[in-house]
Amino acid sequence: MPSPQLQLLIEALKPSPTQEEVTVDGLRQGYEAMAQRDPTPPDVNVQPADADGVSAEWITAPGAGDQATVLWLHGGGYTIGSLTTHRTMISRISRASGARALAVDYRLGPEQPFPAAFEDAMTAYRWLIADGVDPKRLVVGGDSAGGGLAIAALVALRDASDLLPAAVVCVSPWTDLELTGESIRTNADAEYLVPPERLRLFCRSYLAGADARDPRASPYLADLTQLPPTLIQVGTAETLLDDSKRIAAKAEGDGVNVTLEVWDEMIHHWTIFAGMLPEGQQAIDRIGEFVREQIAPARANRP
Numbered sequence: 001m002p003s004p005q006l007q008l009l010i011e012a013l014k015p016s017p018t019q020e021e022v023t024v025d026g027l028r029q030g031y032e033a034m035a036q037r038d039p040t041p042p043d044v045n046v047q048p049a050d051a052d053g054v055s056a057e058w059i060t061a062p063g064a065g066d067q068a069t070v071l072w073l074h075g076g077g078y079t080i081g082s083l084t085t086h087r088t089m090i091s092r093i094s095r096a097s098g099a100r101a102l103a104v105d106y107r108l109g110p111e112q113p114f115p116a117a118f119e120d121a122m123t124a125y126r127w128l129i130a131d132g133v134d135p136k137r138l139v140v141g142g143d144s145a146g147g148g149l150a151i152a153a154l155v156a157l158r159d160a161s162d163l164l165p166a167a168v169v170c171v172s173p174w175t176d177l178e179l180t181g182e183s184i185r186t187n188a189d190a191e192y193l194v195p196p197e198r199l200r201l202f203c204r205s206y207l208a209g210a211d212a213r214d215p216r217a218s219p220y221l222a223d224l225t226q227l228p229p230t231l232i233q234v235g236t237a238e239t240l241l242d243d244s245k246r247i248a249a250k251a252e253g254d255g256v257n258v259t260l261e262v263w264d265e266m267i268h269h270w271t272i273f274a275g276m277l278p279e280g281q282q283a284i285d286r287i288g289e290f291v292r293e294q295i296a297p298a299r300a301n302r303p
Helices: 004-013 024-036 083-097 116-130 145-159 196-207 241-253 278-300
Strands: 045-051 054-060 065-073 099-104 138-143 167-171 230-235 258-263
Touching: 024 083, 024 196, 045 099, 045 116, 054 083, 054 116, 065 083, 065 116, 065 145, 065 278, 083 099, 083 138, 083 278, 099 116, 116 138, 116 145, 138 145, 138 278, 145 167, 167 278, 230 241, 230 278, 241 258, 258 278
Parallel strands: 065 099, 065 138, 138 167, 167 230, 230 258
Antiparallel strands: 045 054, 054 099
């Protein structure tokens, strides 16, 4: 049964009757303000990084070392979100996994539309490998748009014959910018973070007229063969529920070792609310467990 905190959170997320029209600037300001209510613990080390021209930062919780690395791509519909909005959540992932994390501040639309975010994700990954990170001890992850971006980037890296990471983690991934998933309609009344009209705003802002069926934007249309083991977490209350279900089915059909976890009544990327929502921390603990499982064989075989 969902925790009592979930209903309190849902009530807090409901828009007020007098709320003004939603804009990109307004959403950005609201996201940044929300992050201020859940500050990063003082024992977490945060250091800026330049990933070959892409802004990033290292986030390392106590006990996490450089023997395991998580590259994380934040959510926000390719339009909002930043290092600030996701720093605390990523610090929780670092703590749970025992891995240091590189958070990537990829370019956003509408100022820098598609494929800017995709290019930055590729650049950051290649920078890590060039800097000496062993791909067998690397996990790539992302939430919402960042989850879709993680898969799209790895497909392109595979096609370019780059070495792939040990595993992939996706929380509520947005994998279909055509917005054809049935849950966008059926869960519209339960979704306050990414209702249909907000998804359409994000699409316009990011794609800027580009084809939504481009696999770099909608990776559920891509060939997913040879991708590494993948963990996908999604909530039943999400408009993007079908994005997770369909790409999990596609990955399985393409021979990928994929684990789909469907969390009862959870809202979109509920892990970002782990400071108040027990299920958020539980999902992060599961991510940490998955990362440790995938990295452990590489550690055992370390020369």
